[in-house]
Amino acid sequence: MKILVIEDDRRIGGFLERGLVAEGYQVTLEPDGRDGLDRLRNDAFDLVILDRMLPYIDGLEICRLIREERFPVLILMLTAKDSLQDKIDGLKGGADDYLTKPFAFDELLARIIAMRRRGPGQDERSLLRVGTLTLDSESRRVTRNGDPISLTVREFELLRYLMINADRVVSRERLLNGVWEYGFDPGTKIVDVYVRYLRQKIDSAEGPSLIQTVRGIGYMISATPAAAT
Known part of the structure; x- marks a missing residue:
């Protein structure tokens, strides 16, 4: 931006x-x-x-x-x-x-x-793609490899925020501000919990996770596997 x-x-x-x-x-x-x-x-x-x-x-x-x-x-x-x-x-x-x-x-x-x-x-951001994962903001439909994925409202907003910032590291603080609209860290590890929920829903058992952990900073979604997550 x-x-x-x-x-x-x-x-x-x-x-x-x-x-x-x-x-x-x-x-x-x-x-x-x-x-x-x-x-x-x-x-x-x-x-x-x-x-x-x-x-x-x-x-x-x-x-x-x-x-x-x-x-x-x-x-x-x-x-x-x-x-x-x-x-x-x-x-x-x-x-x-x-x-x-x-x-x-x-x-x-x-x-x-x-x-x-x-x-x-x-409108330019209504359809987001990361690898085989797609998110349509207008229909609120999420698919991977063409298969639909059911998300809660908060999971959808978290995924959308990460996909808008694809291939860029997003801090936990920014995620709290952007998804939960918190101006502070409530100390509940809510971001980490919801990232775990997302991984369980969007990742296959065979491949690496699209959502990568950047230790000490936050998370990044990318179709390019990281050396270590």
């Missing part, structure tokens, strides 16, 4: 860039509205994290221009303006979500994940 951060506060911008890159996102940082809008017009992004108060072009105006020019991006408005009217103005201007400063980084990640579920580009 490619993210454009338009933020004039260097400390906040650097914090966002480092944190999002560590989570596996591709991040471009621009320090003002003019450069941010130019970058958006010349490159493709999935999400714009947009400060409300920016030099040269206000964040709300950028938001309106993005929608007028029909860029297929999600917009998360990030600002110190926290009145109800400010939030209404931002959402009416075209923002998909609104987060006020100061904010917790885990909440920011959870908002991004929630926006991806419902935002532009979702």
Whole structure:
């Protein structure tokens, strides 16, 4: 996922860039509205994290221009303006979500994940494949080698999240945020338990598991066998 951060506060911008890159996102940082809008017009992004108060072009105006020019991006408005009217103005201007400063980084990640579920580009992810495993988000049908697999709602969401991030390691924290919408670790090993459930349902007895354990980090789904899981 490619993210454009338009933020004039260097400390906040650097914090966002480092944190999002560590989570596996591709991040471009621009320090003002003019450069941010130019970058958006010349490159493709999935999400714009947009400060409300920016030099040269206000964040709300950028938001309106993005929608007028029909860029297929999600917009998360990030600002110190926290009145109800400010939030209404931002959402009416075209923002998909609104987060006020100061904010917790885990909440920011959870908002991004929630926006991806419902935002532009979702149709492109309706049919996911990893090897012989397929998942159809619209029909909620899962098959392997053409054979249907019955999953619970939570198992389906966990599998879908892993398949969207196929061949990339996903931390337990991201899975908790993205699937259970927890901003904290409840200490119940719920991710590990559900991964075990999934393995029992999607893997055959003969072959290696599609869901690979990356010790100390989390999980990855891949059709390429790992050296050790």
